[in-house]
Amino acid sequence: MGSASLARLHGLFAVYKPPGLKWLHLRDTVEMQLLKGLNAGKPPAPEQRVRFLLGPVEDGEEKQLTLKATSVPTLTNHRLVCGPEFLRLKIGVGHRLDTRSSGVLVLGVGHGRRLLMDMYDAHLTKDYTVRGLLGKATDDFCEDGRLVEKTTYDHVTREKLDRILAVIQGSHQKALVMYSNLDLQSQEAYEMAVRGMIRPMSKSPMLITGIRCLNFSPPEFLLEVQCMHETQQQLRKLVHEIGLELKTTAVCMQVRRTRDGFFTLDDALLRTQWNLQSIQDAIRAAAPRVAEQLEKNLRPRFNNQQLSSSDHPGDDSKSPGSTLRLESYSGH
Template sequence: MATPAIRTFRRLEGLFCVYKPPGVHWKLVRDSVETSLLKGVNTTPSRPLPREIRFLPLQGNETGTAKEITVSAASVPVLSKHPLVTGPEFQNIKVGVGHHLDAFSSGVLVLGVGNGNKALNNLHQTRVTRDYTLEGEFGTATDDFSHKGRVVETTTYDHITQEKLDKVLAMLQGANQKALLMYSRVDMRSQEAYEMAVQGLLGPEGKSLPILTDIRCIHFQPPSFTLEVQCLNETQKYLRKIVHEIGLELRSTAVCKGVRRTRDGCFTLQDALTRNHWTATDIMGAIQQYHATKKNKKKSSHSKNMDSRLQLEGFKITTNEENATNQGEAVHTIK
């Protein structure tokens, strides 16, 4: 029979996401979550201690120099099963980490507990896109493309307008769209490619170079600007380099002042747990919400498939009836 701690752990199995603050390594975030989960699981009220029958001596009346000892049966708890003797029931809880964020980035970080680690592997194998918000600044170039690096060049930026920036972004997105089609390994003239494009499944097979599926400017106030990026197989260093290359295309320089992930697959900032909510109770609620969302998606996809099948069957029946009618008219005409 499962103990209360084991039942609590089973309710914690699944995927959830937390908000990683900037300046913190993802390993520290994972360790903090593991410690919080261990504390929450091990503090679950345990079952009463099992009891056993023991014969305890009772001291009787003294007769001369001898002592009479009587024995009585008593039910006593088994102290060898006490938590202070056995220690905590869970010594370690493995928490898996999804697509990593470096120390200087922030945003959505997907984690998995228990069988959620398998779901993390499946999430990596699927073509899920991630959204980022990049904050840039014109006029400076550094050795690591961030504002904290060593400055190697300073330039002017008065000639840069939002129209010029949008043209560079459109050119960059077009080049990445060609790369997306090249790495997809699907014949673009086939029905399969059309269906994959409609469902948003068109993408590279396995690992490939980073690909930007969408990029646009959402804020422009020189020297500061903000980009919204949707990408595949990216790293945060690559995104900072993109900001640097945009500055070069505009005949200036630019550095990246911040990288924030706003979406990782189906997880968004609204789903991310902040530092004050990295507790077993809040994580359990987030995982239950993930399971509920997953079930709803399966039901909706199943209903869509059923509707398409019914429409196809109805089309076949109508076609057969029309063919039968046409054949009957043709026979009547021949007669």
């Protein structure tokens, strides 16, 4: 029973990481719950073996002891003798979230760890909602950091914020084309651009493919960001630099990932669902979509190798380079 349950665990699934929880602790918790479920299964019936045991035999008025063939269970594989059947699982973690962040976190069990590498090689975009607060600046760009400065923000309007966001998106889209190493004169490159399939060929700074304001209620504002090769700290710094461009200051109140590649919040298992049955069901439900999306996103990259004009852009001075632009967000 345990081996059959383990065979249904190979694959990818997503969980919802709450803020304040380290990704390593989350992984260990999921592993513990899976091991608990695997080892709680009903053990198979023990094997039987024949032993000759002494037993009484009535012979007239006298009782004698004689050896009788008896079938008895063997205890060499009993759980109380050899301990739990499963002691450790190999669980991989996809694009990580730091302790302060929350949202979709993709995990891979068994053979699913190789699929995590395929997701990484596909350079899929991720969606975040980022909440900012105007009028404050801290040493770590977070609301609870050490206060550095307080400013007024009455002059900030939704229109000014939207203009800044448009500048950010435009500069990063140009950088995305540069880091993709595509021959833009080719038909295949044109078709990839139409389908939104342009991806960087290797590591790059954080690239923002889309950014917009979802809500503006001064001093708070809420952004939706589509990006790749980011860290959550870079997103917090982005809020800080948007505040500077608006001639004020801003800190980040919340970073929440709502999509990681082809996994969304609807796919993410809540903490109460981190158990064997729920994870098996999630892996089985996601398997066809995982295979389809990886095939769709990896095939253009293999074909794209022939279109590449160089291994990596050699002159970073061609990148957009101001507080709103690519050089400010270098990192992976």
